[in-house]
Amino acid sequence: MPETPDAPRGGVPEFRGAGRSLEVLRAEAHDELAALIELRCRGGEDPWDVVPSLPTVDEQVVIGIRADARGVEGVPVAGGLGAEDELRFLRGVALWHPELSRAVWSLMGRIDAASR
Numbered sequence: 001m002p003e004t005p006d007a008p009r010g011g012v013p014e015f016r017g018a019g020r021s022l023e024v025l026r027a028e029a030h031d032e033l034a035a036l037i038e039l040r041c042r043g044g045e046d047p048w049d050v051v052p053s054l055p056t057v058d059e060q061v062v063i064g065i066r067a068d069a070r071g072v073e074g075v076p077v078a079g080g081l082g083a084e085d086e087l088r089f090l091r092g093v094a095l096w097h098p099e100l101s102r103a104v105w106s107l108m109g110r111i112d113a114a115s116r
Helices: 022-042 047-053 057-069 083-096 098-114
Strands: none
Touching (some): 022 057, 057 083, 083 098
């Protein structure tokens, strides 16, 4: 079992992805994004403007895993973690779910760009 950000080597991680299939996580992320699209469009936004501004389904899965692991329900914490801690956590997610590696790298690029 790969080492994860929230568990020692061989331990069970304490995030949403632990013990749940990637298909289930993707279905939940898809539902979250669909609800967000509907909410924003009902608020008068153009779908052609809304959809490109949203994360991909896999990025939403990673964002959800991160939020659950940090005990944050989508609300940023003042100060938060440092960029290095975030990158370390994301690398752990990619080790736990290799299929999410592309989404992890995308989010890591955004964090790296924002920290400069």
